[in-house]
Amino acid sequence: MNWRLFAPVIAIVVFALLWEAVVWVNDWPNYKMASPSDLGPAFWKFRWLFLEYGWDTLWRTVAGLLLSVLVGLLLGMIMGLNRTMRDALYPLLVGFNAIPKATVVPIIALLFVGAHDMNTILIAFLISFFPIAVSVSIGLSTLEPEYRDILAALGASRFTIFWKIALPKTLPEFFGALKVAVTLAFIGTNLMEIVEPHGRGLGHLFDSGKISADYPLMFAVLIALAVLGILLYYVVVVLERIFAGWAERSPT
Amino acid sequence: MDTNSPAGVQTQGPEEGRPVGGQPPSDALIDIRGVKLAYETKDGRLPVLDGVDMQVPEGGFVAVVGPSGCGKSTLTRLIAGLLEPNAGEVWLHGERVTGPKSSVGMAFQNPVLLEWRSVLRNVTLPLELVAPRMPKREKEERALRLLTLVGLEGFERKRPSELSGGMRQRASLCRSIVHKPEVLILDEPFGALDAFTREDLWQTMQKVKSEEPFTGVMITHDLRESIFLADQVIVLSGRPAFTQFTMEIPWKGERDLDLLYTAEGAEMLGELRDQIQIAQGRSPREADA
CATH class of the missing domain: 3.40.50.300 (P-loop containing nucleotide triphosphate hydrolases)
Known part of the structure; x- marks a missing residue:
């Protein structure tokens, strides 16, 4: 048995058992704290909604994330390749990032009432582009001049230097930021789904559970979110292995 | 191979259009x-x-x-x-x-090898710019010949991070002369x-x-x-x-x-x-x- 696969499974089982034990020892009713054994029936009862709303949450998060990769790369390039633009934009970005996104959620929700998909994607994007923009700009602006010179001396254009050297060299930083961004985007999606009335997605299912005092359902949504989060994170890890695996040193 | 001719090479010097007069001294x-x-x-x-x-x-x-x-x-x-x-x-x-x-080759104290490319593909890099139409196989043969000359045969598929400092500098040297610079x-x-x-x-x-x-x-x-x-x-x-x-x-x-x-x-x-x-x-x- 491969321990690298086996060990996390054991950890999850132990965690579930401890959780069950805590609820059982304290004799908590399920409207105070649901136990893992309550989750099965909750999942089964709402299995179609879980699939449907899980898909909503997933694709909205991915769409928001793609948007923030695009915009983050673009902003990172602008700030990484041009000193003046970096000086001009940096304080603005830091200020924007400092605003707690929970306060932006109602503003967006009121701005485009009823446009659930767009609102959700927008928040997922707004919350997650910052780390990408910053890491790409740092990666580009710290490129050693010799890297530029070996191609510039051959008459290479700025674009060629960017494409052949600067961009691939920045990929490890980019994927580091993407791992942070994927979690943030996921949080953004759920914030909006919980707040918006008549919405869809796992966030909305959570809110329904709250309104109807269905505690096992609320906990089941949390577990579903955790599973989706793990899935998204490891997709990024696999992409990183493929595109920036060279940065990982073999253990010697 | 005629790498001395700038045909097919984009030189984008900032002063491209400036009239250049006089005779070489x-x-x-x-x-x-x-x-x-x-x-x-x-x-x-x-x-x-x-x-x-x-x-x-x-x-x-x-x-x-x-x-x-x-x-x-x-x-x-x-x-x-x-x-x-x-x-x-x-x-x-x-x-x-x-x-x-395009007729200049450079090597520095820092070998600045591209970590995401194999040693061989590091050496062929200048050819991609100077001789874009040269068949890939020909580029690699040329690079391999140089790597053999500096004693790096057998390392062409390795990543630069797997080489020692001296070997990295040898690879950097190969890259600086692969396009036969003047x-x-x-x-x-x-x-x-x-x-x-x-x-x-x-x-x-x-x-x-x-x-x-x-x-x-x-x-x-x-x-x-x-x-x-x-x-x-x-x-x-x-x-x-x-x-x-x-x-x-x-x-x-x-x-x-x-x-x-x-x-x-x-x-x-x-x-x-x-x-x-x-x-x-x-x-x-x-x-x-």
Whole structure:
């Protein structure tokens, strides 16, 4: 048995058992704290909604994330390749990032009432582009001049230097930021789904559970979110292995 | 393969359209005449080069030595066309240098290999720009030949991170000459290596020079390296630098390390050391006294 696969499974089982034990020892009713054994029936009862709303949450998060990769790369390039633009934009970005996104959620929700998909994607994007923009700009602006010179001396254009050297060299930083961004985007999606009335997605299912005092359902949504989060994170890890695996040193 | 022709190569020097008049002042391949350059800093103008002269004939190899920070690296950037002088002229093969040329190869103290490419694909990089239409197989054969020449056969599929410092520098050397540049510019290529590896690299350098002839300019801090490898050693003064002293090396072709320990070698090294001390603003032998 491969321990690298086996060990996390054991950890999850132990965690579930401890959780069950805590609820059982304290004799908590399920409207105070649901136990893992309550989750099965909750999942089964709402299995179609879980699939449907899980898909909503997933694709909205991915769409928001793609948007923030695009915009983050673009902003990172602008700030990484041009000193003046970096000086001009940096304080603005830091200020924007400092605003707690929970306060932006109602503003967006009121701005485009009823446009659930767009609102959700927008928040997922707004919350997650910052780390990408910053890491790409740092990666580009710290490129050693010799890297530029070996191609510039051959008459290479700025674009060629960017494409052949600067961009691939920045990929490890980019994927580091993407791992942070994927979690943030996921949080953004759920914030909006919980707040918006008549919405869809796992966030909305959570809110329904709250309104109807269905505690096992609320906990089941949390577990579903955790599973989706793990899935998204490891997709990024696999992409990183493929595109920036060279940065990982073999253990010697 | 004709890499000397710029056909199919995009040179995008900033001064592409500038009319270039006059005749080359001599038939030297690299001809630098009265070059002056100052950097604009926030504390005002910082003159770096103040009248540098240098002529390198085709196939010649010149070593440039001088005190730290005297503008040696600036000089290499001028020859590569990455900088333009404020005054004076840089000529390359009868043409005034006004921007980057595809006929230049560069290697630095930092081997700057691309970690995401194999050693082989690092070496073929300049060919992708200079000879984009060359078949991939031909590019790789050329790169492989050079890697074999410097003793890196069997390492062509490895990542640069799997190589030692000396091996990385060998790969960097291959990359700088793969496109048969008219001029090879070496900026302290062996500066970061230990003494034994450095002497190995000197031998490799000689082998490369006899198999793949080039015209070269090498910046170095190592006087023994300069007389062992070069045909001519130029001493630059302290900043702002001018050509203070030129020494012709009588040794020809491939050399033996023992030459450095002959009376002739010792005499040349002594002379150069005196000149460096003058360049540093001290009188000769003052440091010994």
